[in-house]
Amino acid sequence: MFNIKVKSVARVCLVATGLLALPVLANDDPLSILPPDAMVRKTFEKIPQLRAGNMGINLAGSQKSRLEAGHYEWTARVGISRRTDQFGERFREQEFALERPIRWFGKADKDRAIGDKGIEIAKASYADQWHETSRALLKDWFEVIRENFTQQQLRQQLEIAEQLNAIAIKRVKAGDAAKFEQLFAETELQRVRALLQQTEQRVELAIQALQANYPGLIVPVTSSLPQPINLNEQDAKSTEHWLDKIMEDNHELELAQAEAEFVGLQAARIDQDKMPDPSLGIRSSRERDGQERVLGFTISMPFPGAARSSERSAASTKAQIANEKLQQVQTKVKLMARQSITDSQRTYTTWKTLESLHQQSLQQANLMQTAYRLGEVGITDALNTRKMALDAAIAADTAQIDALAAYARLHLDAHLIWALD
Template sequence: MKARALLAAHALAAHALAAITLAASPHALAGPALPLAGAPLYALPPEASVRRALEALPTLRQHGLQRELAGAEHARLDAGPHEWVARAGVLRREVRAAEPGRDRYREQEASLERGLRWFGKADQDRAIGRQGIAVAEARRADAWHEAGRALMQDWYAALRTEAGVRTLERQHALVGQLAAAAARRVQAGEAPALERMQADTELLRAATRLAEARREAEQALALLAATYRDLPAPQGAALPDPQPNLPPAGADPGARAALEAGLETDNHELALARSEAEWEGLRARRAASERMPDPTVGLHLVRERDGEERTVGLSLAIPLPGAARSAERDAAVLRARIADEQVALVAQRVRLASRRSLAEREHSYRIWTGLREVEAQSTRQADLMARAWEAGECTLAEALLGRRQALEASLAAQAAHIDALAAAARVALDAHALWARD
């Protein structure tokens, strides 16, 4: 009996190795570059539900308010920092040694002043305001993309637990059948009572594991329902097969390079970094233009000696630049240089992340195809050993061990199945073929 079980295990390992080797071949991944994604393709919820759930998130609502704030800031910069200043005063003049009755006079003065932006500062402020709006839009788009990633991660986590419950329910039913058969054989005197104890123990183990899986599934579904409003619960009964629709690493370098370039250039995080760098550059140029301070022009009206003398005049005031302006200019230049370095850092990170996501997509598909074959072989082996036990060709312990190994193979293949769907959906999301805001 042990020899047959050992030979069966070696045969199973050989089949698994062959399956993984076949899946790792370049021809196993041939296919078109990247299709337009859809929810059924990746076992995701309907897109309308996803968009409603994302739009209801406090983070995205906050970014919407920040966009409105950027619009208000643009209006402020367009209006400029200077305002009209009105001054008025009343004076009383006393003249000594004057004629009686002519020694006191009432006098009035009034002025109207305003600072003026010159040397193109007004246009620079408007450009900074417009770029501020662009930065707010880029932040909102990046927040939308990151929220989509988080939703996708939570969704597949709940889907894994729900699908695991279904697999464990099937396993519990199969072990229950073995336990019922063992009970009948023991009652008929065809098997020792030990087999009934073994079957009951295995059934209890399967029930306990099923209860733990149901608890984890309830927690995952509760998290999903609390975080995303109006999102349907995942159903792991019939999962779509992952599609080998990415160009493999060695099959078409041109298509793969084009896809990698698309993921790197059309990236919200990189677009945000570039937008912020441009914004800081505009602010640095605006700070440099403050080397020539803004003048203040005023119109003055004076009424002296009870109106006997009237004066109209113009004034021009220009601040003398000091160390504070130079320090502010230097700080703005440094902030612009930091933003430029951030663009290079983000570009490097995005490049590595894009290549890693493509590699994960390919490896996940290969692993799933291999483990799927392992699952099929393990299930057939468990069925054969169950029939062999009923025929008296092996012990119940060997049949239960085969059923347990089949369960582990099913759970591994199921996890690999969902991992492959998640990796493909992640690439589609990053390529803006799924849940794109713009």
């Protein structure tokens, strides 16, 4: 079991601003700080780019139907003519023809395969959009939490600065300290108040961005954080485990693979067009006012030219480019997976170091404040140690949140949270 680090901080009040808030109650699970899965899915239903991506699947289905039907159509020809023979006798004649090109040598099967691959691309693209939206949500979510905790630390610091200022005023009135000590205390009080105002502005902007980008998602308000988990302590082979987990189901890689196969199918289909498709038809005519009736069958075949050869060459080049892009995406995805694993491991180590420094700085600052109250040290020493303690506290909180965010990002990339059904 992991101990919960509880910070005695003031809760962020969003009721006054009309914002709803979701209390995030920390427990042993580092992922407990995230919004519930059901809430995320409901929010994603309102995001335009995901709705458009879902429509793209329907569009791909329509395009598949078009490919299955083919782009050839029936052509009807009707002709009326008048014949005049050598004796000056005139006859009315009518002609009707119906013809249509046909796909042969497996071209129809290839078109159906291209349509199926188009649907696969649309689904992979939608899944990739879902994953990228999840990443963006994760970033914005932790940004609100990070600014909230900075605000809470500054509110604590403001209370302490007010206490130091009150002590300085008493000591100056009692004649135990020079006037400049009171000026130093007041200056520090104003500095902390200004920092708090800046942080409150950043909190408000982060909340506005979260609510604008993810309609219906409730704002997180955290008063405690769960402890991050050391991946190396979980599993000695954690790097290989997480790398395999991320690589085996990666939407960006699946999309690049499907696109490369799609372009390859298109190139193969264009190559088949080096043998032109024939046009088959039937012909019926009435000659000499119906004295003669003709019924026949027609077939026509175009002669391939330089345009077809150039098109095949271009399609082959596009297929090669798509394969090179696939190799590039494979390298990129593997690198990003390793970086995500390393980030989760290193942020944990950094947090442990900064948390230890925070505890030492806090202890030192409390001792110096007591010493100043007793007149054993000057105001400068008390303020400097308090500044160091504040910086260490903010750095420790930031490092802990970074470690939790990296751990959540790792699970997101491995599709263990918020996975598309």
